[in-house]
Amino acid sequence: MWRQIIELWKSDDLLDQAYNDSFEMMYVAREMCVEAIRVLREVDNSTVNQKIRNKDKIVNEYEQNVRRKVMTHCSVKGPEDLSSGMILVNIVVDIERIGDYCKNILDLASVRSKKLKVGSFEKLILDVEKEVITRFNKTIKVLEEQDEESALSMMSSFKGKIGSVCDEIVNTIATGNIEDLSVSEAVSLALYSRYLKRISAHLNNMITTVVNPFERIGFRAK
Template sequence: MIKEILAVFRSDSMMDRAYNRSYDMIYLTQEMFKTAKDVLRYSEHSNTNIDVNDQDIEVNKYQREVRKDVLKHLALEGTDNLSSGLVLVTLVIDLERIGDYTKNIVEIAENHPEKLFAGKFEQEVVKIEKAIEINFQKTIECFKNADEEAAGYLVKEYKWISRTIDEILMSLVRGEEKTLATGCTVALALYIRALKRINSHLRNIASSVVNPFHRIGYKPKKNKDK
């Protein structure tokens, strides 16, 4: 779908600006995620070098600008490119939600000033964090290059992360991790839940590269016409 969007947007200044804004949002939310993760997991205090709240405001501003440009384009040019406009608006909603979840991670850090350790789940959580960072970068590359093959792979690759997080969450609910204090257990549950949601929104973005509008968020069908 992104290939069709690029063809449309490069011929229209408002839509091209909207597309570029969405691209800016991806980079900004990636930086927000790295900052939020590092301050919670690898810092003894809750001070960040980058003001995530200010970045979140910037993401929200970009989202409004994209919506405005898409609406103006459709009002002036008609509905021939309606599907492309809807895809872009949906995509920036996913990016805005990623910004919200990274801000939530910082809020956890502010109330848990020590490094958050995951107990017996530490290795699994580190693996999840690294996978999301890698997938974040790969999603950016897929979006930039309209690489449908790579996007199809990423949609499948994201699935194990959600399953693993669900398993950890249910284990915490059952009280199977005995070494963590109550505050640490709650912070860990909130954190990995945020990771799961960030992962899901990244999956939606990757799926927009390969899927038509009505199938964004779902795995690609072999027959793309369905």
């Protein structure tokens, strides 16, 4: 279904622009994500680069442009392309939310005087960070190539590689079963884990568009 929709979009200049804008959004959001992780985890006394913060505004502008172009197209062409337009709008909403979570990570970095150290959680959080960046790159590729097999593989591995690991970190902190972190570090780690989980969840929502009809976007494949 999605492959045919893309071909339809590419046949129309306005929707072609909206389609391309959605990928530009993803590239900007990916850059934000990589930089936010680096600043929080590697930089002491960080003054967050305003250019990175401003990228969130760029993401928001892209989202508005995509919505406008899709609405204009559907208004002119009629309801026949409504479902395809709604799918694209769904995707850019997820990208915008990713931008917000990246900004949350930058906000967390800006209120800390030192880089975030996570003690005995280091291996777990490093694995999650690497997986989030890997999934970001794979999501872009899956959407570009409409690779259903890879999409299904990523959807099936989300919980095990990201969701359950982040939940384990937060649950351990919540029970107070930690000895090598300060209160500040523990709170920061819990928030950070949730932000990473939500970023990955929105990436997962996006790849469901490759294999699911509109009404099942964001849900497991049947």
